[in-house]
Amino acid sequence: MAMFSISLHSKHFPSPMLTTPSSTKCLPSATAAITSRRAMVFGSGLVIASWFNLANLNSPPLALAELLQDELQQEEDNLVQLFQETSPSVVFIKDLELTKVPKTSSDEVMLNEDEDAKVEGTGSGFIWDKFGHIVTNYHVVAKLATDTSGLQRCKVFLVDTKGNSFYREGKIIGFDPAYDLAVLKVDVDGYEIKPVALGQSNNLNVGQSCFAIGNPYGYENTLTTGVVSGLGREIPSPNGGAIRGAIQTDAAINAGNSGGPLIDSRGHVIGVNTSTFTRKGTGVSSGVNFAIPIDTVIRNVPYLIVYGTPYSNRF
Numbered sequence: 001m002a003m004f005s006i007s008l009h010s011k012h013f014p015s016p017m018l019t020t021p022s023s024t025k026c027l028p029s030a031t032a033a034i035t036s037r038r039a040m041v042f043g044s045g046l047v048i049a050s051w052f053n054l055a056n057l058n059s060p061p062l063a064l065a066e067l068l069q070d071e072l073q074q075e076e077d078n079l080v081q082l083f084q085e086t087s088p089s090v091v092f093i094k095d096l097e098l099t100k101v102p103k104t105s106s107d108e109v110m111l112n113e114d115e116d117a118k119v120e121g122t123g124s125g126f127i128w129d130k131f132g133h134i135v136t137n138y139h140v141v142a143k144l145a146t147d148t149s150g151l152q153r154c155k156v157f158l159v160d161t162k163g164n165s166f167y168r169e170g171k172i173i174g175f176d177p178a179y180d181l182a183v184l185k186v187d188v189d190g191y192e193i194k195p196v197a198l199g200q201s202n203n204l205n206v207g208q209s210c211f212a213i214g215n216p217y218g219y220e221n222t223l224t225t226g227v228v229s230g231l232g233r234e235i236p237s238p239n240g241g242a243i244r245g246a247i248q249t250d251a252a253i254n255a256g257n258s259g260g261p262l263i264d265s266r267g268h269v270i271g272v273n274t275s276t277f278t279r280k281g282t283g284v285s286s287g288v289n290f291a292i293p294i295d296t297v298i299r300n301v302p303y304l305i306v307y308g309t310p311y312s313n314r315f
Contacts, residue, residue, distance in 0.1 A: 082211065083223045086267045089196040090213045090260055091134055092157040092220050093123040093170065093184075095143060101150050117153065124214035124260030125156070125184065126269065127195045132188040133305055134170060135297065136259030137274050138180045139238050145175045145182065154184060157220075160191040174304025177239040179296055180274055183304045196261060199268025201247060201293035204228050212251040212273050212289075214260030226251030235275055235290050246290045247271045253289035262291040270294050 096117040123140030127133075134156060138145065144152045154170035170184035205228065212224045230248035237243045249262065253273045262271035271291030278286060303310055 079225070082263075082265070082267050083213070086196070086261070086263055087213055087221050087223075088159045088161065088194045089127045090221070091125045091127065092215045093125050093136060093140060093259065094155040094157070095120045095122065095141065096153040096155060097143075098151040098153060122215060122218065122256055123258045124256065124273070126261045127158070127193050128183070128301060129195050130193060132186040132193070134184040134186060135272065135301055136182055136184065137272065138175045138177050138182045140259045141170075141172055141175070141182050141184065142238065144172050156184060156186050158186070158188075158191075158193060161194050162192070164191070166191060174308040176300055176304060176310040178237050178241055178310065179243055179292060179300055180237050181272070181292070181297060181300055181304065183301060196269045197267055198298060199264055199266070199270045199294055201270050201295045204231060204247065204270060206230060209265045210249055210251055210270065211263050212249070212253055212257060212260060213263065214253075214257035214273060216252070216254035216256040218256060224252040229288070233290060243292060245293050245296065247293055249289050249291060250287050251289065252287075272297055
């Protein structure tokens with residue numbers, strides 16, 4: 001009997017089993033890797049049938065083949081455009097541990113991270129608003145959230161609306177382990193950034209297309225595609241409780257994707273990628289992946305921004 005275990009996509013090196021993306025700002029040649037095209041293949045039969053109904057049955061086979069090719073090309077173009085419009089709102093998060101308490105500002109220290117700090121892991125996140133609030137998973141920044149030594153740092157890489165890449169230190173301003181959520185704040189003075197478009201998760205349907213953008217294994221801006229495989233799932237939270245209502249998807253979510261957005265075909269965020277179901281002892285994903293529903297995120301993040309703690313902790 002195969003044994004499985006839930007793996008949070010957090011960021012601890014060197015084990016590749018843990019899921020937070022480590023990326024080095026260098027985009028691989030297949031930086032927007034499209035790992036599945038089942039939506040296009042699945043729909044092709046219906047497309048062909050409709051063409052036969054609408055087109056002249058005496059049309060030569062070559063004309064029908066050209067129509068099919070045009071349709072597939074249009075779907076591919078739409079997916080490329082979807083990635084180009086949404087990826088600037090996704091950030092790359094790098095966790096650092098300084099070798100000693102700095103005497104200078106943290107920004108100066110991080111310029112020489114190879115000498116002055118070690119990378120402990122990486123993760124993903126997304127821009128919540130134009131003021132520099134970044135939403136990610138709690139387990140991505142857990143060491144920073146619980147740091148008492150003053151040695152933990154968080155480096156956030158962003159892209160502005162003009163396509164300029166820059167990084168800033170991320171300050172943690174709120175977190176909620178019960179829902180595996182955290183909010184960072186970065187200084188974006190002088191830059192215009194693009195917040196994500198928020199969707200809804202209460203009207204999702206099993207079978208609809210969805211897409212994950214993140215930084216798996218250090219490969220920044222990676223796109224994976226799939227469908228909503230299930231709804232109302234229950235997954236473990238970092239504090240030992242349960243996160244209910246999770247979205248299940250077969251869109252690949254690997255180490256480094258944690259905290260990144262799960263989006264629908266309109267580019268709206270419907271969940272926060274957080275964990276995968278792995279074969280026990282191997283770290284190999286079984287293709288059963290989970291995201292925190294965006295409705296849960298929308299209810300909790302404003303409290304984290306204003307109060308730093310979840311609503312339930314204040315009463």
